Amino acid sequence: QVQLVESGGGLVQAGVSLRLSCAASGRPMSRYLMGWFRLAPGKGREFVAAITRSGDNTYYADSVKGRFTIFRDNAKNTVVLQMNSLKPEETAVYYCAASTSDRYYSDSYYNYWGQGTQVTVSS
Numbered sequence: 001q002v003q004l005v006e007s008g009g010g011l012v013q014a015g016v017s018l019r020l021s022c023a024a025s026g027r028p029m030s031r032y033l034m035g036w037f038r039l040a041p042g043k044g045r046e047f048v049a050a051i052t053r054s055g056d057n058t059y060y061a062d063s064v065k066g067r068f069t070i071f072r073d074n075a076k077n078t079v080v081l082q083m084n085s086l087k088p089e090e091t092a093v094y095y096c097a098a099s100t101s102d103r104y105y106s107d108s109y110y111n112y113w114g115q116g117t118q119v120t121v122s123s
Helices: none
Strands: 003-007 010-013 018-025 033-039 046-051 058-060 068-073 078-083 092-099 117-122
Touching: 003 092, 018 033, 018 092, 018 117, 033 068, 033 078, 046 068, 046 078, 046 092, 058 068
Parallel strands: 010 117
Antiparallel strands: 003 018, 018 078, 033 046, 033 092, 046 058, 068 078, 092 117
């Protein structure tokens, strides 16, 4: 199994940037496609971004394209979500997840989850 721990959440104003990190342990993160999801009050868990094992390919929800960047460092077993120009509606708990699948857009494809980190964006 792999254990995932997110960090970097907080309370920020709209328009600023925030960087979330996810540290993996237990097994090499290079074995997994990695993704970020978010869960806002009253909504279902939403796909945000994903990155393939090698880091060569990245995928984003339409709502975050051009503002968010996902990247990984397999040597450090870390995946990062850089979030720019944050919006109040992006207030949510953000989760890091690892998948043994090659599919990325549904939470059902992910095998391991972190505990989440709260991101609150004030207007």
